[in-house]
Amino acid sequence: MFRHADAIKRIKVGDDVLRIKHQASRIARVVAIAVAGLSIHHGAIAADAWPAKPIKVIVPYTPGGSTDTVARVVFEKVSQSLGQPIVIENKPGANSTLGVGVVARSAPDGYTFVSVLAAYSANMSLYSKLSYKPTDLAPVAEMAELPLFLFSSKKLPVKTVAELVDYGKKHPDTLTFGSSGIGSSAHLTGERLAMESKVKMTHIPYNGSAPILPALVSGEISMAFDPLLVPMPHVKSGKINVLAVASAKRWPSEPNIPTMEESGFPGFVMSSWTGLLAPAGTPQPIIDRMAKEIAAATRNPDVTKKLTELGFIPVGGTPEEFRKLIERDTSRYGQIVKAGKITLD
The missing domain is CATH 3.40.190.10 (Periplasmic binding protein-like II)
Structure with a gap:
């Protein structure tokens, strides 16, 4: 009888343990779902509140150059749309790597960006060691193409x-x-x-x-x-x-100038470009919003006119399109650098 009662007691205790474990598991799942939900909505919340203060765009070249000019023309319009000042800060040096490195190490809060040229892709091969990795930066958008x-x-x-x-x-x-x-x-x-x-x-x-x-x-x-x-x-x-x-098509205002392809060099398209990068980890909704603002700015008739007069083709585009462009030119320039044994170290 004692053994029978003891066995029943153990069974009840076991049931209680199982029930507690089941409840704990259910609570854990609820917490996990809640945390996941917070993570999913964190970027959206950040984007809704962004921008709440001035934004800084570092130009890793001297004032008056092509990157600086495009940045000032485009972000004047973006600033008006966002309702916050966008401060252009020139930080030249080391073929743009100095300024890019600063942004790569900046807080990914949506308030620091860097405007770069195609040299950003070339630098991956020109330097044996950089102060940053490609994964330290996130593509935002191409702003303009610069035919050579x-x-x-x-x-x-x-x-x-x-x-x-x-x-x-x-x-x-x-x-x-x-x-x-x-x-x-x-x-x-x-x-x-x-x-x-x-x-x-x-x-x-x-x-x-x-x-x-x-x-x-x-x-x-x-x-x-x-x-x-x-x-x-x-x-x-x-x-x-x-x-x-050296572009895919003839320049509209100078239609008599042939392309390199038409001149006997198939596939010879080597236009430069300028685009925007953010520190890796910047909330994707903020990156997407900035990309959309840039695209809208490049479609603005005043911006289009200014950039075209300066020899640029306004582009705009998505972060994914810009990522593919960077990867393509990193490979293309890398092959030339390797074949020509070119280095900046």
């Missing part, structure tokens, strides 16, 4: 890309090309032309893009890939020549 045109000195007796290549083969070691610096889009585009044409072309790096035009006019360099705005008036006045544009 091939200009040549009048002292070079050529008016087409085919004539340029032919001249280079007949006069070895004579062709030179300038750029705004080692690792710039213009530099790597010139290297690609040299590789694909199998013509030796000596690179002459300058401290920025300003000295390139005088060097072209004087004949100090044979040619250069450069945006349209500054050199084109000198083409019109007969001081230099323009041979082609």
